[in-house]
Amino acid sequence: MRALTSLTITDAVLEQMASTPDARMKEVMEAAVRHLHAFAREVNLTPAEWIKSIEFMTKVGQTCTPARQEFILLSDTLGLSALVNLMHDTTRTEEATSASLLGPFFRENTPRFEGGAQIANKADGAEVVLYGRVTNAQGAPLPNAQVTVWQTAADGRYDIQNGIEEIDCRGIFRTDADGNYLIRTVRPLGYFIPLDGPVGQMVMAQKRHGMRPAHIHFLISAPGYRELVTALYLAGDAHLEDDVVFGASADLVANVKEGDAACPIKGLPSINFDFSLARESEADKRAGRVGADPAAVTAGNGKQTTPYGAPPPEIAAATANPKKSGIFGGLFRSR
């Protein structure tokens, strides 16, 4: 029996996890343990700070509902979501429009509209037209591509922040035969990320402003092409440079023009932006999105009636012959 020290414990954990059959899970968990232990040693983490961290993560989980995803917000505010997107962009097979955050306000339940329809329930005084083309990397139009948009209403709030039943300022459109999309909406406002939960408390304790610049989210897909999750950021916003979730990027800044003669709907301010999609690789089919509908993440979260359940019947066999099961089953795939 060896004596563990603050340095040798890392190897002890790695040795015990070496039996992990899934190669990708083994790689990810080994790195997670090495970095987590190095982090604890670097900051000389105290027991009081350790339990404070557990308390914080517990609150983050407890704040999640079918209409709210506090873990995605945490990932966003720590720059992790943006980092994963930036790394994902480098694996594209072709040059294309860069990705931006899906964010915590996306939802699968989105109405479909004909081209040129208004997605805002109340459009008084702040209408704007979005138009442009969806093309492949060579500039050829992609007809019938699916263009999903969602944004704040003119009051700076997402529908989902007013309740899960509310549907406003989001819609699914299709490009026409020439790859054109055309959407009427309202001018979005920059907004505070939700500051009434544990992530907000963290952001405020760090004396960060907690603001996002005004933007419109897009999710664009066409068969055979890599799905594009991105957003357009409105030129002139005061927080383009210091977005609290690091989503704004210079190549995604769009101007709102008055009197644009090329705009198919006259008499309204407009944003013209062309999106390009890269051809889908085999790896793209497994890569997934950074972000999710909160309802989809919490859907399997059944109410536990007893504090601790019995071990699964197969546990004895699993101990003798480990196999993939439980919440990590299928999560890690070899790349």
Ligand SMILES: [Fe+2]
């Ligand atoms: Fe957003």
